[in-house]
Amino acid sequence: MPWYTDFFTELPNTFWRAAVPIESTTAEIDFLMKLPGDHVLDVACGSGRHALELAARGRRVTGVDVSAEAVAHATDAARERGLSAEFLVGDMRALPVTTADTAICMGNAFGYLDHDQTRAFLAGLDVGTLVLDYGFAAESFLPGVALEEEPLTIGGVTAEQINEYDVARSRWITHFTFTRGEEVHRGTSVQHVYTAAEVGRMVTEAGFGTIEMYADPDGAPYELRSARLILVARR
Numbered sequence: 001m002p003w004y005t006d007f008f009t010e011l012p013n014t015f016w017r018a019a020v021p022i023e024s025t026t027a028e029i030d031f032l033m034k035l036p037g038d039h040v041l042d043v044a045c046g047s048g049r050h051a052l053e054l055a056a057r058g059r060r061v062t063g064v065d066v067s068a069e070a071v072a073h074a075t076d077a078a079r080e081r082g083l084s085a086e087f088l089v090g091d092m093r094a095l096p097v098t099t100a101d102t103a104i105c106m107g108n109a110f111g112y113l114d115h116d117q118t119r120a121f122l123a124g125l126d127v128g129t130l131v132l133d134y135g136f137a138a139e140s141f142l143p144g145v146a147l148e149e150e151p152l153t154i155g156g157v158t159a160e161q162i163n164e165y166d167v168a169r170s171r172w173i174t175h176f177t178f179t180r181g182e183e184v185h186r187g188t189s190v191q192h193v194y195t196a197a198e199v200g201r202m203v204t205e206a207g208f209g210t211i212e213m214y215a216d217p218d219g220a221p222y223e224l225r226s227a228r229l230i231l232v233a234r235r
């Protein structure tokens with residue numbers, strides 16, 4: 001079974017839910033709201049960080065995530081807020097058919113699948129616009145990479161990391177130990193590192209016509225050492 005099918009349980013999800021400042025999410029939502037189309041498919045939506053806010057601003061949203069815990073969290077939040085966003089447990093390797101105009105894949109999930117699966121994922125997206133938010137683009141990630149990382153506590157959960165870089169396959173492998181009091185969850189994540197050009201090629205091969213690359217949601221151009229790549233592809 002691939003690592004991501006049982007990695008995203010309550011401890012890592014709690015860590016991730018608390019990790020992103022609200023201002024960053026708001027800036028991303030402002031950016032996403034400028035895209036055309038009413039129906040957004042949020043691929044690997046997690047706990048609904050984007051899907052809930054897009055729904056609150058009037059978009060029709062379908063969120064899909066492999067983590068049942070994250071989907072339950074998002075569903076509960078939508079109900080509490082009276083939002084009509086739809087959340088489904090599902091896998092980006094076999095996405096449900098929707099009428100979405102736009103697909104978004106935010107928060108680094110783009111690098112999780114292996115190469116062939118990534119190409120199949122892109123080829124299967126029947127949407128006019130695609131947004132990828134990818135912090136492991138080679139131009140962003142490799143210049144500042146450090147194998148050693150200090151443990152980090154966020155949202156009451158401490159994450160310890162032991163990192164490796166698999167040069168032959170350009171993969172960043174992290175052995176995580178999440179702890180909260182007596183609770184412990186261990187898992188190993190794998191991120192595939194692609195250059196921006198490789199991502200662009202894969203997206204073009206999947207049938208998208210134009211590609212824009214940004215460094216942030218304010219639209220700064222993507223360049224060497226930008227913190228992350230935000231790629232917008234249009235048919």
Ligand SMILES: C[S@@+](CC[C@H](N)C(=O)[O-])C[C@H]1O[C@@H](n2cnc3c(N)ncnc32)[C@H](O)[C@@H]1O
Pocket residue numbers: 004005008016043044045046047049050064065066067070090091092093105106107108109112
């Ligand atoms: C780092 S979180 C990002 C969540 C959300 N997009 C965000 O930005 O807040 C990564 C998410 O990807 C989901 N995920 C990982 N592999 C997946 C797959 N094959 N199909 C669907 N979701 C997946 C995880 O369950 C997790 O919720």
